[in-house]
Amino acid sequence: MAKLSDFAHLREHARLEAKRAQGGLPKSIWETYSAFANTEGGIILLGVDEEPDGSLKPVGISHPERLERDFWNTVNNPNRASVNILTSHDVRIDTVEGPEEPVDILVITVPRAPRELRPVFVGGNPLTGTYRRNGEGDYRCSPESYQAMVRDASASPLDTLLLDEVTTDAISPDTLASYRNMLSSLRPNHPWNELPDEDFLIKLGAAGPSAGSAGLRLTRAGLLMFGYEHEIVREFPSFFLDYREIYEEGAARWTDRITSNSGDWSGNVFEFWFRVSNRLTADLRKPFELDNNQLRVDSTPMHDAVREGLVNALIHADYLGRRPVVVQKYRNRVEFSNPGDMRVPVEVALQGGISDTRNPTLMKMFSLLAACERAGSGLDAIQRACRQAQAEPPTMHVSYDPDCTKLVVPLGTASAFADSATASGPATLATPSGERQRVLRYIEMHGPSKRIEIQEALGVGSTKAKRLLSAMVAEGLIRTEGASNQTVYLLA
Template identity: 25%
Template sequence: MNKEEISKLLLLGENQIVEFKEMCKPDAIGRIVCSFLNSGGGYVICGIKNGGVPIGIKNAIQVRLELEKDLITKIIPKAIVYLEVQEIQGLDVVIVEVPGGKDIPYAYNNSIYIREGEKTLKASVNIIKDMIMRRQVEPERWERRFSNADIEVDIDSDELHTTVDATFETRLIVFRDPENLVMVLEDLAVFKYGRLTNAGDVLFTKNPSSRYPQVRVRAARYKTDKTDNAYQDMKSFEGPLGEVLEQVYTFIIRNTPTVSRFARSSLVRQDDSLYPEDAVREGLVNAFAHRDYSDFSGGVSVNIYPDRLEIWNSGSFPDGITPETMASGHISILRNPDIAHILYLRGMMEKLGRGSMLIRKACDDRQLLAPQWTSDKYKGVTLTLFAAEVTAEVTTEVTTEVTTEVKSVIKAVDGELSRHDLQQKLGLKHDEHFRKAYLLPSLEAGCIEMTIPDKPNSRLQKYRLTAKGKQIRKILGKEDQL
């Protein structure tokens, strides 16, 4: 969450999803976090007086760490909660971001809490019964189902020890007996009633693809484009998730050239990978954490072209999330919370719901085109990173392929506009001329899109820029400044 977003929350004041606390007392915060998990999510901001006045938290970083350990230890079932320290008006505040939980009811210190307006209340017996009934009616997540893996034969003990070692420094979780593999798996919530869950299988067995072929990952580097079908390197990866993630990352770095450049006022050459390494890693982690594991025809694939890198995963964006909101500070909606929780404990998933923001920032820092996300429930989710060289190609496309009329539409669209408002903004009187020369070419070029594509003639229909349209608009803005 950035400072602007925090300022907005302070101005809005406390409500159903926001609570201010002057201090960071773990028990008080734990009860509120539990209520948010059971009630759709929310934010706790510590170091704020009533009325939204910052007073700060002393030793905020240490306080954050202690609070994080308390929440991880005392909230049952396991849940990912993101904590950060931000400076507001010269004072440090601790922010706790809580996604709505998928495994209600959640308990803190053996008590269940809910949110009612601005209050955190202990859940009544009837409410708890209702929560349990809803959970029983809802289909069980794939990652929670039991695997047929043999705990004695299939477990990759090295991978499990790697996870244990990764938690020692942060102490985010305390294992009852780090040497007892079964107890470690139980503490990680992936082993129940003597059986491994699918999440545990994917994360900690030697070859989960022998039971679930969809967990294999395919990566390829193409000489020109996929239609050419001529690839220079291709590999299929299988094994425990963490190991595969590292291998795919290495494949990408190995198959992309190094770009050398000189910083201003410096004689020292700086060598960088063609794509920002932070963006590549975050893109992969997001794909592994958010993919639809239940789709036997799905998976994760990586395609490397001369001008772009594509990371694809099966599934779709959660309800309410669009490509346009990917870089905003939304509360993360986790498809696979158990898998994401262990990636978080291992330090692979550092910022809950912030992966897309980090990807965009990494690209901005390197002055690359903005990353592009596309989603289709039948085709999956694709993240595209563009190489530095593609900027010139896109500029050429703008000046040669996009008509003057389409450029006018791109410049005119601000947010979402109805057809009438857009036509009026362009100063055009003839409806048919506007439709044929401006609206349809802009849609066909992929520069704008309908807000209600399933009902093109709806009276509520509006139009907005696509990711491509936004990129072209950015280039047109630079041209206007010359």
């Protein structure tokens, strides 16, 4: 025989909604059904009262079979519930210990609805019958939250949409050149390196021909990745990228900040990623070790973890939402916040292996630069990095209305903030040493230099030289100009 205490532990993982059933189904059960389905799921107990202290008191139901039948008839009525997401295993009658004798209760387990079926609404009107869970209660969703769920339910990725009114003039030429230089440095034999800019943008999914109009038009992904900020906000009015360094816990202000609307740079997603990824890893400890090719290892799993967290926030953001993308770097953790709900349950995302990216074209663009994983293993890698750094596990939290997802990555012993940062200012990038310093000195003395020239000056093989130069480009120490055999390296 079950006990109500058997359900108590579920409060940590799913919501419990205790409802007393006297002669029929409570009217509020349908609001709770919608709220659970549109949030993280939960359990409804019929025949149970909740005491003021939060404890559960069994009162029982007199005709459990009839109540169960009424529930199934109603949940399958499209005029009452937009969709039935339950199986026969989700509804059952349990006998539990009562105050004096065993009583029957009805247990209804409502799962989180797949995004394709959301919003789950009741009463026939989605604008007034869509609910979500907030704390211990159900609340009617605002039109903004409703529209966000509708966007996520679409089978067509929103970032592939071609913008008929936005031409390639909205692109920052410097941003596109930087992206192409990085790609040619990391993938020198990639067939797209030789393409003209317009053909390259088409291959990348950043632009395409518009019916009835001459010239190319940008996709949403192309505008976000390469566009000027003042052009981006015409399509995405709430677009805002914000990076803050906060070295004093609880401080009212940041120590340093990068924002997309500052006006002194393009303000697009690619340049934000490039600027912030270096800042995030500038003062993480680096081990002194060599790989099999005797190239110094200047990166750790924690370096990769915070970079992955940054890219995740950018490619999963709902840029039509009202929240900004915010990255906050503290002494002991980094917090990544992006607009939009999780498209898969939080626990599934943390387990890894499943990817449901809100902006797959942006993900493709970053994947070409080896900046993110495509197999849903990014969060799994972050968890491994936290374990290796003897840090607490990463956490994810979703808030609603407006929707926002926050990932917190503790840094543990991998952080060198205590050694390199003070309250008076931000940490600075450590001075490159060894072969990196020799490369920088060579370029400083000789100007734009080809890889073969640097290779001969270092006295290393071509493979090692390619890897070293690619790493220095990714770290922002040097940059490239030209393509293929005409590529030269310059100081960043």
